[in-house]
Amino acid sequence: MDLAAKLKKLSLTLEQKNNYLYKVVVKSEQLESLLLSFINEFDYITLDSINCRDDLEDGVFTITYCLQNRNRDHIVMIQTSIERENATLPTMHILWPQAEIMEREMHEMFGVNFPGHPSLIDFALEYWNDIPPMRRDFDTLEYVNKMNPFRGQRDDALDAKEEMKKRREAKKAAKLKAEQEAAAKEAQKVKTNTSEEVQR
Amino acid sequence: MSDLKNTIKIFHGPQHPGITGNMSVELDLLGETIKRAQTHVGYLHRGFEKLIERRTVVQAFTIVCRICVPEPDPNEENFARAVENLTGLEISDKAKYIRTMVLEMQRLATMFLWMGGQAGSIGLGLIPQWSICDRDYMLDLFEELTGGRVYHMYAFPGGVRRDLPNGFIDKLSELLDYYEKRIAVYNDTFFDNAIFKKRAMGIGVVKADEVLKNAYIGQVMRGCGIKKDVRKDMPYLVYDRLDFEIPIQQEGDVYARALVRRDEMLQSIRILRQIIKQMPKEGEILQKIPKHRKFKLPANDTYVQTESARGAMSYYMAGDGSEKIRRMQVRGPSLIHAYTLLEKLLVNAQLADVAMIMNSLGICPPEIER
Numbered sequence: 001m002d003l004a005a006k007l008k009k010l011s012l013t014l015e016q017k018n019n020y021l022y023k024v025v026v027k028s029e030q031l032e033s034l035l036l037s038f039i040n041e042f043d044y045i046t047l048d049s050i051n052c053r054d055d056l057e058d059g060v061f062t063i064t065y066c067l068q069n070r071n072r073d074h075i076v077m078i079q080t081s082i083e084r085e086n087a088t089l090p091t092m093h094i095l096w097p098q099a100e101i102m103e104r105e106m107h108e109m110f111g112v113n114f115p116g117h118p119s120l121i122d123f124a125l126e127y128w129n130d131i132p133p134m135r136r137d138f139d140t141l142e143y144v145n146k147m148n149p150f151r152g153q154r155d156d157a158l159d160a161k162e163e164m165k166k167r168r169e170a171k172k173a174a175k176l177k178a179e180q181e182a183a184a185k186e187a188q189k190v191k192t193n194t195s196e197e198v199q200r
Numbered sequence: 201m202s203d204l205k206n207t208i209k210i211f212h213g214p215q216h217p218g219i220t221g222n223m224s225v226e227l228d229l230l231g232e233t234i235k236r237a238q239t240h241v242g243y244l245h246r247g248f249e250k251l252i253e254r255r256t257v258v259q260a261f262t263i264v265c266r267i268c269v270p271e272p273d274p275n276e277e278n279f280a281r282a283v284e285n286l287t288g289l290e291i292s293d294k295a296k297y298i299r300t301m302v303l304e305m306q307r308l309a310t311m312f313l314w315m316g317g318q319a320g321s322i323g324l325g326l327i328p329q330w331s332i333c334d335r336d337y338m339l340d341l342f343e344e345l346t347g348g349r350v351y352h353m354y355a356f357p358g359g360v361r362r363d364l365p366n367g368f369i370d371k372l373s374e375l376l377d378y379y380e381k382r383i384a385v386y387n388d389t390f391f392d393n394a395i396f397k398k399r400a401m402g403i404g405v406v407k408a409d410e411v412l413k414n415a416y417i418g419q420v421m422r423g424c425g426i427k428k429d430v431r432k433d434m435p436y437l438v439y440d441r442l443d444f445e446i447p448i449q450q451e452g453d454v455y456a457r458a459l460v461r462r463d464e465m466l467q468s469i470r471i472l473r474q475i476i477k478q479m480p481k482e483g484e485i486l487q488k489i490p491k492h493r494k495f496k497l498p499a500n501d502t503y504v505q506t507e508s509a510r511g512a513m514s515y516y517m518a519g520d521g522s523e524k525i526r527r528m529q530v531r532g533p534s535l536i537h538a539y540t541l542l543e544k545l546l547v548n549a550q551l552a553d554v555a556m557i558m559n560s561l562g563i564c565p566p567e568i569e570r
Binding site: 018019049051054064066070075096097105126 | 241242245247249250253285412413414415428430433434501502503505512514516518526527529531535536539540568569
C-alpha cells in the first residue's frame with residue numbers, strides 16, 4: 001500500500017488488521033501533525049469516529065481516530081494514548097466539523113479536555129458534577145444507591161426475617177405435633193388390639 | 201445574535217409526533233421561520249456502552265439489538281462480526297447467506313417504517329397506515345424465523361442461532377412479490393404525489409461538497425450523487441457475490457433522499473431473490489464456541505462497518521484478554537445527522553418542515569445516547 005511507504009518516511013508502521021482495516025499507533029505529540037498529514041497529504045477527508053477507551057490499569061486513555069478517504073474502500077485507525085489525569089487532546093473541529101460533537105461527548109463521558117473547543121457544554125447529562133460516567137473508576141452501583149435510595153418501611157411493617165423465622169418454627173411445631181399425634185394414635189390402636197385379644 | 205431579536209423559543213419534542221424518537225430541537229422562531237436550532241438529547245440515556253463493559257459476550261449480545269429500535273439487525277451483525285474478527289471465528293457460507301438475508305429483510309422493514317414517518321410528517325395520513333401494515337408482514341416472518349418481532353437476537357458470533365423454519369423461503373418469496381406490487385402503489389400515491397413533491401423538493405438541501413468532509417452518510421450522501429455504499433466498497437458476508445446497484449439522486453433535498461430510499465427497497469428485493477436462489481441447503485448454522493465464562497476476547501481491537509437502512513453503522517470493539525468486553529463504541533448515522541447536519545439545515549427553514557427534514561435524515565435518538 002502506498003500509504004505504508006509514506007508513513008515509513010515518518011518512522012511509523014501501518015499494521016493491516018484485515019482487508020479493509022489498517023492501524024497506525026502514534027505518540028500523542030505526533031497526533032495533530034499526523035492527522036493534518038492524513039487530511040492534506042493523504043486525502044483522508046472523512047473522520048468517521050473518535051473512540052475512547054479507558055485503560056485504567058495503565059493510567060491512560062487510548063484514543064482512536066477512524067478515517068476514510070474519498071474511495072471509502074478502507075478505514076485507517078490512528079491510535080494514541082494520553083495520561084488519564086488532566087487528559088488533554090487538540091480539538092479537530094476546524095478540520096472536521098463533526099469532531100465538535102464527538103469531542104463534546106468525550107469531554108462529558110471521559111473528562112478529556114479540548115482547549116479551543118467552542119462548545120464543551122452538556123451533551124446528554126445535565127449539571128453533572130461526579131466523575132465522568134464512562135471512566136472505569138466510576139462506581140455505577142454506588143451512584144445508583146446514592147441517587148435512588150431505598151424507600152424506608154412503614155411504622156407497622158413487619159420484619160421479614162423475623163416473620164420467616166416464626167413461620168418456620170410454627171411449621172416445625174405443627175409437623176412435630178402431627179407426628180406425636182400419629183404416634184399416639186398408633187399406640188392407642190395397638191393397645192386396643194391387645195385388649196381385644198385378651199378379652200377373646 | 202442580532203438575528204435572534206424578537207424571536208420566540210419553542211421546543212420541538214421530545215413529546216411531539218413529528219420527532220423521530222426521544223430527542224428535542226430547541227427552535228428560535230421569527231414568525232414561522234427558524235433562526236436557530238439546537239439539538240438536545242438526554243431523555244433516553246440507557247448507557248448501553250457502560251452496561252456492555254461489565255458483561256460477557258453472551259450477556260452483551262442481548263443488549264446490542266436495543267441500541268436502535270427501528271433496525272436492530274445491523275447492530276447484531278456489527279457485534280457478531282467484531283467478536284469474530286477479534287477471536288478469529290470463521291462462519292459457514294450458509295450462516296453468511298442467512299445473515300445477509302436478515303439484514304436485507306430488516307432494511308425493507310425499516311424503509312416501510314420510514315415511509316410512514318415521512319408521509320405522516322406532511323399530513324398524508326393514509327400512507328403510514330398502509331406502510332405500517334406492510335411492515336408487519338415482514339415482522340411476522342421475523343417472528344417465525346427468530347421468535348421476536350422487533351428485537352431478534354439472531355446473528356450470534358459464530359453464525360446464527362437457528363436454521364430456517366420449513367417453508368420460510370416460500371413465504372419470503374411470496375412477500376417479495378407482494379412488496380414489489382405495493383411499491384408500485386406507493387409510487388403512485390406517495391412518491392408521485394403532488395403534495396409530497398411540492399413540500400419536499402428544494403427543502404433540506406445538502407451540498408455534495410460538504411458530504412464527505414462532514415461524514416454525512418447513507419441516503420444523505422447518495423441523495424447528493426455520491427455513489428458509495430459499504431456493501432459495495434467494503435463487502436462483508438456475501439454481498440460480493442450478489443448483483444445490485446447503488447441508487448443515487450443529484451438534488452440533495454428531502455425528495456431526492458426519498459427516491460433513493462424507494463430505489464433501495466427495490467434493490468433489497470432484488471438481493472433477497474438472489475439469496476433465495478443461491479442459499480446453500482447444507483452448512484453449519486452456528487460454529488462451536490467456548491462456553492459462556494470461557495469465551496475470552498484477546499487484548500486487541502477492531503472496527504467494523506455495516507450498511508444499515510440509514511447509512512453506515514460502525515462499531516469499535518476492544519478486548520483485554522478476559523471474558524468481558526473492555527470497550528464497545530457505537531457510531532451510527534444519527535449523531536452527526538442530528539447535530540452537525542440538522543442544526544444547519546433547519547436555519548431559515550419553516551416550522552412546518554422540521555419533522556419532514558428530520559425524518560429524511562434517518563435519525564434514531566437511542567443511537568446518539570448509547
